[in-house]
Amino acid sequence: MSRRVTTVLLSGVAAACLAVALAVVGDAQAQQARGPALRNTVPAYVAQPRPEASESTAGPASPIPDSISDPAAPIRNQASAVSRRAPPRASRSVQSPNLRGVTQRQFRPPQLDVTGLPPPPEPPPPTPRRRTAEEDPYAPLGLRLGNVIYKPAVTNSIGYDSNPQRVSGPSKGSGFSRHEGELGIQSDWNVHELKGSLRGGYSEFFRESDASRPDGDGNLDLRLDASRDTRILLESRFRLDTQRPGSPDLNAPVVGRPLTYQYGGSAGVTHDINRLQLTLRGSVDRLDYEDARLTSGATLSQRDRNQTQYGLRLRAGYELTPGFKPFVQGEIDQREFDQRADSNGFMRSSNGYTARVGSTFEISRQLTGEVSVGYQDRKYEDGRLKNLRGLIGDAAILWTPTPLTTVTLRGTSELGDTTIPGSSGTTARRASLEIAHALRRNLTVTGFGSFGSTEYDGQGLREDFSTLGVRLDYRLTRTVAIRASFTHERLNSTAPGSDYTANVGQVGLRLQF
Structure with missing residues (x-):
């Protein structure tokens, strides 16, 4: 019975690995087919190795986040076109040693444009016009x-x-x-x-x-x-x-x-x-x-x-x-x-x-x-x-x-x-x-x-x-x-x-x- 369970688990892991490999190959082929247009739209840091993280989050560089506990995952999920994983819900907390208790909505990493430079700051919302009280609401308008x-x-x-x-x-x-x-x-x-x-x-x-x-x-x-x-x-x-x-x-x-x-x-x-x-x-x-x-x-x-x-x-x-x-x-x-x-x-x-x-x-x-x-x-x-x-x-x-x-x-x-x-x-x-x-x-x-x-x-x-x-x-x-x-x-x-x-x-x- 245990051997059958082990065989089923190994088969599932193998199928998952095969599916991941096929997805990577498919994305690579699609990127090659699109040519320069895709290279101009994908941020430069996607193709580079992931920056060195802290001891609790250190791991091999991968274009696909391993888990939601990775603090760099939201950046890659939002900026990279090769990722197909849906962003986590705003209400779920990021279970990271450094960002413990911080929700996805609260943690908003800086966005980068296609040139790799940070975008200009958003203008402040317009100040609502103060409505002054009319001096004489019954005065003739002329x-x-x-x-x-x-x-x-x-x-x-x-x-x-x-x-x-x-x-x-x-x-x-x-x-x-x-x-x-x-x-x-x-x-x-x-x-x-x-x-x-x-x-x-x-x-x-x-x-x-x-x-x-x-x-x-x-x-x-x-x-x-x-x-x-x-x-x-x-x-x-x-x-x-x-x-x-x-x-x-x-x-x-x-x-x-x-x-x-x-x-x-x-x-x-x-x-x-x-x-x-x-x-x-x-x-x-x-x-x-x-x-x-x-x-x-x-x-x-x-x-x-x-x-x-x-x-x-x-x-x-x-x-x-x-x-x-x-x-x-x-x-x-x-x-x-x-x-x-x-x-x-x-x-x-x-x-x-x-x-x-x-x-x-x-x-x-x-x-x-x-x-x-x-x-x-x-x-x-x-x-x-x-x-x-x-x-x-x-x-x-x-x-x-x-x-x-x-x-x-x-x-x-x-x-x-x-x-x-x-x-x-x-x-x-x-x-x-x-x-x-x-x-x-x-x-x-x-x-x-x-x-x-x-x-x-x-x-x-x-x-x-x-x-x-x-x-x-x-x-x-x-x-x-x-x-x-x-x-x-x-x-x-x-x-x-x-x-x-x-x-x-x-x-x-x-x-x-």
Whole structure:
């Protein structure tokens, strides 16, 4: 029985040896038949003797691995075309004294290309792009024409005004409809920049047709980058407004609200010298007044108030830090009236000199703005009018204490003109505060208030104007929004019969693109 088992074992071993020999011969013949093509594709180290291994793995060189415990076997199995044995499973551990417990997947010997040189390292996988949170998911996308983006908007509202004519004493309220259109402009150029905003509206009162009035304002700015350090600045602006019937400059009772037109432009150049920035700008502005219609049916001419103002301004700013740039500014201007003398015989053309210091600042991402203060001296052509002097200033501060809250503070002080006999002009000061808070991503409530004071030089006349209100914006989509507001207005004047109070509420639908 043992002899039969021995004979069977010997026969199996012989058959295995014969099969191995036939496989080697077949591969050698196939390699010889393929010729140079195979020699170019088989790595050079396959035909060479196996490198000397450690004592535990030492053995005769063989093109076929004897067992999976040989650490060189995976190299030959992957690189040699003559081996037909399937690679071991990744989960099986390599039972080698030097690689004990290391799986096939963990043990990855270096791969060699057909030239025998190690391949270049694989590039790292691309870093996934970070998805930045959208600042305002309900903001309009705008309409792109070429490389300029336009953002039009239309608002139609209905409301109620308790004092449409802004008259003193008892008044008759009236419902009204308001129609307003806006257009924002922003270029998308590699160099240069074009930006601007235009707005126009009309309020139509149902019971007080004489109180119906238009209003509007806008500006358009173009920056041309002549070089890295030199820029050309072109600006245009306009404003359309009306006069209230009780204004001190309307020395007679009038019907309706006469229009006023302000428009102009400026051109300048800015040059940077390291941290020093110099700006020279010239401007021309025009102010026209519409004739007023008196209650008697006659016409009150206001042509003596029409004027043109020319100005030249030089500004030098130095950037102490990236967020702090103080500046000094000097300006001269000339106001020329169309009529040399007004209706009272005063020649009101004048020359003004202004000096100003201030700074732009960015204390943090949450607090930015510009503040300046100065002094102006205005000399009139008529010797009977004394020089008008006083402090002037401007302020614009934007504070974002939280991502949901924005606080905007603005203020200005300036010297103006008047037609009141014996008065050289006016000193007007304005301040406004606006706080906007987002209750939800598409629901914003805004509280606002303003205060203004106008003093008429030499007359003891003063008017204090204040407003207080709240506005609610509910954006349904990027295109459709609902807007509601309530405003309380009050004017206190030292002139008898000029005080008034008004309450205005309205709600409307806004379409923006």
